Amino acid sequence: MIQVRLAAHGADVEFQAASGITALFGAAGVGKTLILDAIAGFVTPASGRIILDDEILFDGASRVNLPPGRRHCGYVARHWALFPHMSLHDNLLFPLAGLARLERHRRVKEMLERFALHDGAPRRPNQVSPAERLRATVARALIGEPKLLLVDEPAAGLDIALRAEWHNVLRMLRDETSLPVLLAAHDPDTCFELAGNMLLLDAGRILQSGPPRKIFDQPAGVEAARLLGIRNLFPAEIVALDPGRNTSRLRLETFELNGPYLPGRLRGDRVWLCVEPGQLHATPHDGSKPSANQVAARLERATEMPRAVRLEFAGGIVAEIARRDFEQQPKDGDNKEWLVEFPPHALRVLGCP
Amino acid sequence: MPLDWLWIGLRCAGWATLLSILVALPLGWLLAHHRFPGCELLDAIATLPLVLPPAVLVYYLLAASGRWRLDFSWRAAVGLSAIYTLPLLLRMMRAGFAAVDAGFENAARGLGAGEWRTFLRVTLPLAWRALIGAVLAGFARAFADFGATALLASDASHAPTPWLLVPIAALALAGLYIGNRLRRTQVPA
Numbered sequence: 001m002i003q004v005r006l007a008a009h010g011a012d013v014e015f016q017a018a019s020g021i022t023a024l025f026g027a028a029g030v031g032k033t034l035i036l037d038a039i040a041g042f043v044t045p046a047s048g049r050i051i052l053d054d055e056i057l058f059d060g061a062s063r064v065n066l067p068p069g070r071r072h073c074g075y076v077a078r079h080w081a082l083f084p085h086m087s088l089h090d091n092l093l094f095p096l097a098g099l100a101r102l103e104r105h106r107r108v109k110e111m112l113e114r115f116a117l118h119d120g121a122p123r124r125p126n127q128v129s130p131a132e133r134l135r136a137t138v139a140r141a142l143i144g145e146p147k148l149l150l151v152d153e154p155a156a157g158l159d160i161a162l163r164a165e166w167h168n169v170l171r172m173l174r175d176e177t178s179l180p181v182l183l184a185a186h187d188p189d190t191c192f193e194l195a196g197n198m199l200l201l202d203a204g205r206i207l208q209s210g211p212p213r214k215i216f217d218q219p220a221g222v223e224a225a226r227l228l229g230i231r232n233l234f235p236a237e238i239v240a241l242d243p244g245r246n247t248s249r250l251r252l253e254t255f256e257l258n259g260p261y262l263p264g265r266l267r268g269d270r271v272w273l274c275v276e277p278g279q280l281h282a283t284p285h286d287g288s289k290p291s292a293n294q295v296a297a298r299l300e301r302a303t304e305m306p307r308a309v310r311l312e313f314a315g316g317i318v319a320e321i322a323r324r325d326f327e328q329q330p331k332d333g334d335n336k337e338w339l340v341e342f343p344p345h346a347l348r349v350l351g352c353p
Numbered sequence: 354m355p356l357d358w359l360w361i362g363l364r365c366a367g368w369a370t371l372l373s374i375l376v377a378l379p380l381g382w383l384l385a386h387h388r389f390p391g392c393e394l395l396d397a398i399a400t401l402p403l404v405l406p407p408a409v410l411v412y413y414l415l416a417a418s419g420r421w422r423l424d425f426s427w428r429a430a431v432g433l434s435a436i437y438t439l440p441l442l443l444r445m446m447r448a449g450f451a452a453v454d455a456g457f458e459n460a461a462r463g464l465g466a467g468e469w470r471t472f473l474r475v476t477l478p479l480a481w482r483a484l485i486g487a488v489l490a491g492f493a494r495a496f497a498d499f500g501a502t503a504l505l506a507s508d509a510s511h512a513p514t515p516w517l518l519v520p521i522a523a524l525a526l527a528g529l530y531i532g533n534r535l536r537r538t539q540v541p542a
Contacts, residue, residue, distance in 0.1 A: 037459075040459075040463050042459045042462070042463070067462070069463070069467060071463075073463065075459075077459070078456075081454075081457055081459070081460040083457060083474075083475060083479075084479070085478045094474070095464035095465050097465065097466070097470070098465070140464070144464060144465060
């Protein structure tokens with residue numbers, strides 16, 4: 001259990017984390033690494049208090065500031081930071097300086113086994129595979145038996161195979177240890193897949209916290225939605241609400257849509273409407289009159305992706321349709337005029353702008 | 354005797370280098386890792402001999418000699434030589450320490466190592482190429498300096514014969530070259 005309240009270099013956060021993975025998610029440079037560094041003791045916060053289990057690691061008011069070595073935090077740095085001049089074996093041995101010889105030997109052996117590092121143990125970090133480097137870094141962070149693991153996820157340099165390995169290691173940490181893990185995450189997929197809890201950071205502040213599923217489904221506001229990479233955010237006004245028929249009517253900038261009834265909202269409320277790109281139906285405009293919830297839009301760009309085609313329309317509408325559907329469209333004409341349908345059940349409403 | 358002279362030169366340069374290592378090593382580490390009030394001023398003062406014409410410094414020393422009684426022994430030569438070796442050594446060592454990724458040092462601290470152990474086990478092994486390079490360059494400088502001074506200062510009977518300038522240049526060149534080579538071949542991270 002870690003309790004953190006700190007202010008440092010523009011960041012100002014307060015949160016707790018128990019066992020399992022707690023993801024700190026936000027854009028690059030938002031202060032995720034800074035928070036990890038402050039907990040590890042590499043950066044001294046201006047004020048605040050950090051408590052791990054029952055031990056005060058830092059307290060601005062009473063000037064307690066334990067050195068990094070006495071904080072019992074494991075740290076997995078973004079660039080791994082395995083000592084390049086030592087073999088993996090010696091890297092693992094490094095944190096065990098104060099222990100008896102036999103105990104050191106036992107722990108290193110155990111870690112080498114647990115992380116499948118026997119082959120790479122006598123080699124230096126630059127002589128082993130990236131996957132082994134990754135596992136060795138985590139093994140070294142765990143070998144001192146920390147009470148908390150701080151993990152700074154690499155933003156780049158993880159190819160697909162290494163990313164899978166990375167997720168495997170994180171999953172193992174989550175399932176096989178009872179350690180609280182603080183993960184500075186760059187990848188929403190990692191958060192969603194592995195984290196039990198998530199803190200959404202923006203400009204050094206926590207915008208929203210909770211289970212990732214809840215945050216992705218119901219972002220607290222438009223900033224949160226933008227951070228999560230949610231497309232299709234439109235300002236809208238509620239012009240009609242009918243609880244009896246479970247409907248509502250929303251006026252957007254240039255068109256109106258029928259939506260589901262919005263509990264807790266009033267007529268005249270200004271809200272943000274959001275729709276998953278994959279839930280929009282887009283078809284080429286054949287000249288017929290648009291039906292309800294269909295909007296005529298001009299295609300600006302079509303981007304092919306491995307499994308879908310992303311269509312970007314004027315007015316900021318983004319739709320994703322299956323590649324096969326896209327390829328079956330008639331190729332005559334310039335195919336610029338499309339009809340985009342907003343299914344009422346797909347419309348979500350975020351907090352006031 | 355020419356070889357005699359060479360021996361004195363090597364000895365003087367050696368002592369001067371040693372002396373400036375004793376100052377430059379801790380100071381270089383301090384300046385590379387910590388910011389404190391006056392740190393840049395300290396660096397500037399130590400670097401001053403690099404830009405100050407030797408004549409100016411020597412003039413001050415001679416002016417002070419009335420007060421402190423300078424003896425013209427080899428010890429004085431070592432002291433003076435050390436003053437001139439220090440800036441070069443300090444600059445290069447500071448750069449060498451600064452080039453060590455702070456992530457490695459933080460990792461060591463986080464893994465329970467104190468400052469001293471971090472320095473000995475992590476910083477020093479990662480910076481040693483740059484440090485050796487600095488020492489060789491400093492030694493080359495001190496030795497060449499001594500040679501030039503001796504050439505001009507000694508009377509005709511003791512003057513080193515001109516061909517001795519070749520080993521001076523060769524030694525200085527070798528020192529600089531090896532030093533550069535060492536600094537360039539970093540340990541891959």
